[in-house]
Amino acid sequence: MSARPLPPGPRWLRPLNFFQAGLTPPVQVLARLAARYGDPFRVSYFSRPVTFTGNPEALRTIYTASPDCFDVWGGGFIEPVFGKASVVVISGDRHRQDRNILAPAFSGPAMRADGATMAAVAEEKMAQVEVGRPFRMLDVTQRITLDIMIRVVFGMQDAARVTRTRAAVLELIESLHVVLFLFPSARRVLGGHGPWARNQRAVDALAGLLLEQMRARRASGTLGDDLLGRLLAARYDDGWGMSDAEILDQLRGLLFAGHEATATVLAWIFYWLGREPAVHDRIAQEIDDLGPAPSPEALAALPYLEVVCKECLRLYPPVVDPARVVRAPFELLGYTIPAGEVLRASSALLHSRPELYPEPWRFRPERFLERRYSPFEYIPFGGGARRCLGAAFAMYELKVVVATIVRHHRLRLLGSQTVVHARRALSLGPRGGIPMIVQERRRGPQ
Template sequence: MNTLPPGPEHLGLIDTLRSSFGSPASVIRRLAAEHGDPFRVGTLNGPITFLGNPAAIRAIYTADPETFEPFGVDVTEPIFGRTSVVVSTGPRHRRDRKLLGAPFAPAAAKSYAAVVAEVAREAASQWMPCQPFSMLETTQAIALDVVIRVVFGVNGEARIRFVRAAVLDLIHAMNPLILVMPAIRRPLGGFGPWARMLRARAALDALLIEEIRALRASVEDRSDVLGLMLKARYEGGEGLSEQEVLDQLRALLFAGHETTAVTLAWAFYWLHREPDTLARVLAELDALGPDASLDKLLGLPYLEAVCLETLRIVPPVVNVGRVPRKPFALLDYIIPPGEALIPSPLLVHVREDLYPEPERFRPTRFLEREFSPFEFIPFGGGSRRCLGATLAMLEMKVVLAIVLREYQLRLASTAPMEHVQRGITMGPQGRVPMMLEGRRVQRRPRAGGACLARVSAIR
């Protein structure tokens, strides 16, 4: 048995910069083509083995969870803290996943659909006919308000605006350099990116503490995620501490806001680049009639396939890894303890044997066959699969259904959109400029645009 997978000893400077701040897909796929899958490469974070081989992914996702530590805990600590389910390990991780299962179970997620639809309609009502707008900014606003209302449980427009401002302050204060360069995490007398982030985090935490304490002091039976989280109890009868709740809420904010926003923006982009695909979605929506319930919209198979294909071709999270605690057998190799393993959707999602014509946006592939949890991994897998996957899928389907059947849109720019690194997520390079042509009254969009393209301001 070979000791280590093949690969370069060091990742070059250009490839390091491209992977960290640009588009890592071309780097990862080139190295896999040159060295095989899996391959091992030296990086600033130590040697990492990347893999897109379903057999290797199976070996990781089905291993005893105690085999691994999560990858990059020190890097993401400003976002996820030290107690959230995203980074916890061992018995704590298992008990927290069990505790947090109820707020994200399918029945609970479905109860949030009406709120998601309301948020989507509010956002779309801001568009002006024949005026270009940024679809990415729209989907970010939708995803943020869904987190505030569905996860945090904040009610009342004034309070929502207050919390929204605090969340945006923290998001804007999360300088990427804080993540990739822990050495700069210094107060510096209250100046600099670390100090700004700490102030923004403290301000949001103060608002969330108010929500937590008010809810604990009330007798209100709430079904939002925070309400269900505070009601949940471990087997010994105790619940989460205030700090633990804060860490979980912040983790849910960052794990569920930008990821859903960029995926939705991509879905609108791809649908409006592929008129036949858009026409089929609209036909499926129209067949239900204008008064279709949200339950029926959520059950549409082609609409779901569009969401899955978007997650396949442009996955929002690509570097979720495991670090073995002891030597780990991976196919014909032995991975040393402390070296990261990354099951990469950038590799497995473009395998020709699984996804013919992988660069083509073709949702029907998800109607033609079912992919295993080792072949399709946008939400990770195994014991660390994303808890919010069901809610994310519901949010995508509801927003797409509401917007597509009520509004006629088109891309304001036909330029190709690159899939690039955006902090801890990947998303479109640019704002995804689109144009509202009007309320939709036809079953199919018009072949030509009804508006003059005024797009230079948002490119």
């Protein structure tokens, strides 16, 4: 039997396309390639062949395959964020064991118990915004999600420690210059100057604070049942626990994934609520109908609020084009992906398919009331064995935070220009941070 062909595509990705994909949201480049060559398509990317697909049947094949078919690709590129031991970059038995350790901290009972804290943090941060004074929504949502991570996931309640940790995380994010991801050779300390030196200082500062928290837990004799406590108490199949360095990588990776990505989606939600007053008013009425003191659980169950969050996740998914290396020749829709090559499941391509999402660039939450999408047609958190661990937690947090802010504040978007989705180091986000003002505080129904 003859070997199946490789997916079609250009032999090399042109330098212009390479820099466009690295410095801007990749969907424009990917869409042009898919239109020309079909889906899946194959290009030489970062000096090795990569196959991209946003085809639902191809995604079904990938996500239902054994996780042992794949290794993680790109760990070296994202090391400035996730380190070497985070669950994001490891694979095999260690990956399965680490997911089992971390999963209970993001389970339904755990997140529901934290709903009141999520709402309180959102209200606290919004109360610090002056009525009528311009502010950047992304700045506020970053403060909200970061404090939720620090207080809920890592159990820090002391105000001084929360303040220091918050500053250290923000400095780490600011140190993530895009050049460190595009060109690993730039990761050199040049006399204490340059982006890598700044990044390493930020990594060390955050590590010092997290080590303080770990030592305090151990000294207290009560590790706790939050994520940090679970990491400290965890034991692998061989009886050994995680080293401090491994715990630090897990904490740092989860801080970034649970803070930056969620904050960005929240900011986009408020952008669209500002652009679409009818959508805002429908959510506000849905919240008011719950009465004067709705529980976080009741807020999270609101159906229209949920589809608004889903539509923003479709347009701005936190997980963009995750990469896998195939360990053995992998059959995909009549093509063969050779062993050692890279396969990328592209939410950017999938979520812009007009046969699934008519008028794909239009913000239209109602599409999620009209149709139920399969796990191979809607993948804002990835899929399969490597689907984002905190997906349910993040969705719950989005709904509680949005509902809390809408219930008590009337916001207005500043400026009439469309906000651009732009590259922000490893992640994507709204250029300019979405300028807004608080028009008034709302008391809600009595």
